[in-house]
Amino acid sequence: MSAITPASSTVDLDAVRDVAGAIHRAITTVIEGKDDVATTAVTVLFAEGHLLVEDVPGVGKTMLAKALARAIDCRVSRVQFTPDLLPSDITGVSVFNQDSREFEFRKGAVFANVVVGDEINRASPKTQSALLEAMEERQVTVDGTTYQLPRPFLVMATQNPIEMEGTYPLPEAQRDRFMARLSMGYPSRSSELQMLETHGAVSPLDALTPVTTADAVQQQIEAIRSLHTSTALRQYVVDIVSASRAHRMLRLGASPRAGLQLLRAARSRAALSGRDHVLPEDVQQMAVPVLAHRVLPTGEASLARHSTADLVRDLVGRTAVPGR
Incomplete structure (x- = not known):
């Protein structure tokens, strides 16, 4: 095992575990009995990747994305992908200001720390491709001008692999931009019973408050790189x-x-x-x-x-x- 002997590192592991643990616990208060799913989501976040959640309807895909977004005190945007969604709705558009007599850029939904994309395969390929540059290079180019996206930047997209009517399968180039894909799976009987007891009266998302900040997450992301x-x-x-x-x-x-x-x-x-x-x-x-x-x-x-x-x-x- 000499080939994989650890070397000295400046990573503050206690800080990493504190921040990651707080996010993980926040997610598991909303998603019952899916500890491995929450672990993968947090791992992707700290690896500065993007996450594709793929499963049948009603198993908590969007709930997972919302829970992760709410656990961090940062800018969050949610996009409901539909066939009539335009690329400019994602990236932004330049509009003419009558007062200043100049064009000004109005940011689209992608200008956030966490972008929740619901049913991404319902958007047209042209709209899907609007995310390619943003996800890989963390920037957006509109009318020849490049705009940097905030850090950290995470796209969490959901899609239903069963229903094919009215959908556009993600091209390989788009799927390759997602660091990881996970499936929620059906909950266990005990978790489903607990969900009926707790989710029936009030949504657990309403009680979820941020447990860390975007700056704290970005610090740990940069530390993990070393x-x-x-x-x-x-x-x-x-x-x-x-x-x-x-x-x-x-x-x-x-x-x-x-x-x-x-x-x-x-x-x-x-x-x-x-x-x-x-x-x-x-x-x-x-x-x-x-x-x-x-x-x-x-x-x-x-x-x-x-x-x-x-x-x-x-x-x-x-x-x-x-x-x-």
């Missing part, structure tokens, strides 16, 4: 990503961006676990959320009902772990 990753561990990430491109059940493997985001997510998970170095277990834990939505199965895999998550687990299991 978390130690050994050469062997970085090679492990490359091996996993490369294996996806050679897997016989995948017709499209993970992109180089996927490797970068897998390492960032692993760093975040390590810090939230109280470690100043990244272990192979961190990479393995984040592999499915980060990679499964970026790869495409072959027709043979689809006929055999192999999900992309199963295929990612398979290739991770076949990849040699450094130091073992």
Whole structure:
């Protein structure tokens, strides 16, 4: 295990865990019995990524996004994606001011720390593409002028993969911008019973107050970037990503961006676990959320009902772990 020995780090792990723990507890007061979902959402936030929540209606996708947004004292915007939504509604538009006799820029919904996009696959491809520059470069260019977005910046989008009528599937370039995808899943019987008791009288979102600030979150994001990753561990990430491109059940493997985001997510998970170095277990834990939505199965895999998550687990299991 000498190849992954931790090095000295300046990351204040206590501060990271305090801020992340407060956000996690706030989310779990709203989302019953979904501790792993809340953990993944917080991990993506501290990895400075974007999150795609994909599941059937009524399992709490929008509630999760709202809970995370309300837990942070920051600028929040919510966009209900519809077929008639225009790109300028997302990015903003230049309008002529009669008083000053000049054009002035009016910011769109993307100018916020947390952008909650509900049913993103209901918007036209042209409107969906308006988010590409914002999500990758954290800036918006309108009429030749570039405007920087606030930090931290997180897009949490939801979509229903079952209902296809009136929807536009996200193109691969758009899906690749999301660091992770997760599914809510149905709650357990006990959690559903608890939900009927508590949510029937009042919404738990009404009682949720901010537990931290945008500045505090950004400080921890910048600190986590310096978390130690050994050469062997970085090679492990490359091996996993490369294996996806050679897997016989995948017709499209993970992109180089996927490797970068897998390492960032692993760093975040390590810090939230109280470690100043990244272990192979961190990479393995984040592999499915980060990679499964970026790869495409072959027709043979689809006929055999192999999900992309199963295929990612398979290739991770076949990849040699450094130091073992």
